[in-house]
Amino acid sequence: MIYLDNSATTKIAPEVLDAMMPYLKEEYGNPSSKYYSLAEKAKKAVMEAREKIATLLGCDHDEIVFTSGATESNNMIIKGVSEYYGDHKRTIITTTVEHSSVLETCRYLESKGCPIVYLDVDQYGRVSPDQVERAIQETNPVLVSIIWGNNEIGSLNPIAQISKICKEYNVMFHSDATQVVGKVSFDMKEFPGLRFLSLSAHKMYGPKGIGAAVIRKESENIYTKITPLLHGGGQENDYRSGTLAVHNIVGFGKAAELIHNRASSDQQKLAELEQYLVDILSSNFGDKIVFNNDHTNKIPGILSVQFKGVNNELLLKKLSPYVALSTGSACSSSKPSHVLSAIGKSLDEIRQTVRFSLSPHIEKKDLDFFKNLK
Ligand code: PMP
The missing domain is CATH 3.40.640.10 (Type I PLP-dependent aspartate aminotransferase-like (Major domain))
Structure with missing residues (x-):
């Protein structure tokens, strides 16, 4: 996984x-x-x-x-x-x-x-x-x-x-x-x-x-x-x-x-992995997805993505044998996200949103999983 x-x-x-x-x-x-x-x-x-x-x-x-x-x-x-x-x-x-x-x-x-x-x-x-x-x-x-x-x-x-x-x-x-x-x-x-x-x-x-x-x-x-x-x-x-x-x-x-010693290489790797994932998701899903975050001035490795028309909980359950993702914050997962609501997302859009949060300890090939996701 x-x-x-x-x-x-x-x-x-x-x-x-x-x-x-x-x-x-x-x-x-x-x-x-x-x-x-x-x-x-x-x-x-x-x-x-x-x-x-x-x-x-x-x-x-x-x-x-x-x-x-x-x-x-x-x-x-x-x-x-x-x-x-x-x-x-x-x-x-x-x-x-x-x-x-x-x-x-x-x-x-x-x-x-x-x-x-x-x-x-x-x-x-x-x-x-x-x-x-x-x-x-x-x-x-x-x-x-x-x-x-x-x-x-x-x-x-x-x-x-x-x-x-x-x-x-x-x-x-x-x-x-x-x-x-x-x-x-x-x-x-x-x-x-x-x-x-x-x-x-x-x-x-x-x-x-x-x-x-x-x-x-x-x-x-x-x-x-x-x-x-x-x-x-x-x-x-x-x-x-x-x-x-x-x-x-x-x-x-x-x-x-450890993180102090590795900070710059970890940050660079996170940014590269994020860009790789953005490219895969964009080419695989095109206009069927919306990125809730912009791509500048952000924490490298965190992406919030709306999969239009797809219920996020059903999607995460279906993917759970292969990949661990979340709908948003683990600390208030039973309620619709107050963060997405504060940035103007509707309840429907919130229920279609998935958060990806990467670590520098994975490789690009791990993200290739999303190339074949339909
Ligand atoms: N603040 C932020 C921004 C967090 O992401 C979290 C954990 N999700 C917390 C506070 C709370 O941390 P902890 O659960 O370790 O007390």
Whole structure:
């Protein structure tokens, strides 16, 4: 079977698994314990992982807070900022195409009386810097939270410009970078307005159940405190209590090191594979398909395609022995996609849409399967 659902999750890299195994066996120390070597080794392993992730993202190692994944990071940052600075009274600006872990968090806060502005997007799912600036001027928000790259259609938002605007207006800016880490190279130091980031290890060939919230240090009047979701023993600078999952953290660190080293070749390969697939689909299906994404300024390897008149669920079931694809986000697969709806697609068009998400570990010949599909 060809696995083309890498936006849902990725296959753990063998090197990642090898790095994790000792911490599931003999190296079982608690990194918060003291005085004996088992604990010291665990602490050292966590620090090394932190440094690898910080190198990948361009932040400092003490700005990384380990969480269970991007869902938790998004909840923690948005609820945490809203509570710390605004007692849930100050506006949050977001978009209509966020992942459900951002949207549902915002809806929860809205139910508590917090004003939320949901910015509309263009036909490819992007907001414009002007829209963000206008909304900031109108609402004096406490936080702007905008997805970096979309998990269903792959479009990239203008993060550099939004970060600049947020810095100018002294507004905290959070971006959900879960889908872009490793697929788009960036250095957080080049985005001074970007104060918070969310990511998950299992989207980048690491283990499930581990992710990070990057909480940048305060600087130049930009504050970055949050009220934690989990209170307890004070791990992770008091931001996220609970015994650290050392094996998962080590795996996350190894995955970060691998993708950092391979970033440019992986990105190039993804772009080539995507173009190859676009060509195959276009020549095989012609005007019977519609690409929901444009082909520029996007995450390489994510394609959203409408097969006109074909029910997507029936198609995916029929193809399931040969190829793993999805109808959109795995996290809200029972509901019609809010992302496709936000870019103006009708319910019928949404029910005919399939998401392809590639990995650099496949070959062009794997995609030849689609040459013969009728
Ligand atoms: N944000 C985005 C953009 C995602 O694609 C996902 C996973 N589909 C998440 C957040 C949530 O990640 P996790 O399920 O690992 O918590």
